[in-house]
Amino acid sequence: KEAEQQQKLANVVILATGGTIAGAGASAANSATYQAAKVGIDKLIAGVPELAQLANVRGEQVMQIASESISNDDLLKLGKRVAELADSNDVDGIVITHGTDTLEETAYFLNLVEKTDKPIVVVGSMRPGTAMSADGMLNLYNAVAVASDKQSRGKGVLVTMNDEIQSGRDVSKSINIKTEAFKSAWGPMGMVVEGKSYWFRLPAKRHTSNSEFDIKQISSLPAVDIAYGYGNVTDTAYKALAQNGAKALIHAGTGNGSVSSRVVPALQELRKNGVQIIRSSHVNQGGFVLRNAEQPDDKNDWVVAHDLNPQKARILAMVAMTKTQDSKELQRIFWEY
Numbered sequence: 001k002e003a004e005q006q007q008k009l010a011n012v013v014i015l016a017t018g019g020t021i022a023g024a025g026a027s028a029a030n031s032a033t034y035q036a037a038k039v040g041i042d043k044l045i046a047g048v049p050e051l052a053q054l055a056n057v058r059g060e061q062v063m064q065i066a067s068e069s070i071s072n073d074d075l076l077k078l079g080k081r082v083a084e085l086a087d088s089n090d091v092d093g094i095v096i097t098h099g100t101d102t103l104e105e106t107a108y109f110l111n112l113v114e115k116t117d118k119p120i121v122v123v124g125s126m127r128p129g130t131a132m133s134a135d136g137m138l139n140l141y142n143a144v145a146v147a148s149d150k151q152s153r154g155k156g157v158l159v160t161m162n163d164e165i166q167s168g169r170d171v172s173k174s175i176n177i178k179t180e181a182f183k184s185a186w187g188p189m190g191m192v193v194e195g196k197s198y199w200f201r202l203p204a205k206r207h208t209s210n211s212e213f214d215i216k217q218i219s220s221l222p223a224v225d226i227a228y229g230y231g232n233v234t235d236t237a238y239k240a241l242a243q244n245g246a247k248a249l250i251h252a253g254t255g256n257g258s259v260s261s262r263v264v265p266a267l268q269e270l271r272k273n274g275v276q277i278i279r280s281s282h283v284n285q286g287g288f289v290l291r292n293a294e295q296p297d298d299k300n301d302w303v304v305a306h307d308l309n310p311q312k313a314r315i316l317a318m319v320a321m322t323k324t325q326d327s328k329e330l331q332r333i334f335w336e337y
């Protein structure tokens, strides 16, 4: 009977990378002061025995770090392992446990480069497992529930935090001290409640199987860096990043991606020297940058990131520039993904 039950359940692999979901603090009162990336994946799985009712679950420790330290090489390593698992017949879904600081970057990266319809769910927590009202157990349970659900197929890379199912493209860490930390300007795709998912909308942008990018064809990512716009800003950071080898600069602009008159000449000059200039916005609830609004992008040969925040724009620019150095192609890609 037990063997029959196991055969019916989906096979889900949990790839662990670290973060607060694997964190540990000195006491149960430490919800904010703790060390991330301490607890191994086997212990995390053992801590949620209910997972066995949802799926045949096994874990792999891919790395054990806080997500602010994830490098491009780490992204590639994780992405390639996800692709291998997605290709194997005995894997139905993949969950990635991840620190929340750059979770939105990894989720968007995988959304762009994994050529599969199988569910890929990225999950983290805001409190370590040692804290009172730790959120990691339920978030992980929800992630496995979504990853083992056939309905989750073909919907792009997903994020399950705070009972919501979010698109890995849209979602962003919006506050750092609440368990309700992850928001999308365009709303969640669904909810997961008591191990069951409820869907309300689908992503309109290209992703996974329908993407022109494939992790198997990517061996390195170009240097793309971000510089921040603010009152009294100078062009120092932009120039320094370019001098250090950046092939594209993401302008994390004020408002609708506006650029200070003290910075414009440097960006025009850098573009003439081959550096791609991509205007995004760092406004809190989600930016919306349009071509030739604020700045003459056609004349300057700059690109706009539209609704992608600066850190997501960096991910898309890196992936796109593995294929093209043409600014018009780059802009097409920024509209489509």
Ligand SMILES: NC(=O)CC[C@H](N)C(=O)O
Residues within 6 Å of the ligand: 018, 019, 020, 021, 036, 065, 066, 067, 068, 098, 099, 100, 101, 102, 124, 125, 126, 127
């Ligand atoms: N809540 C978290 O996961 C933050 C912990 C750590 N800074 C990380 O991103 O891994």
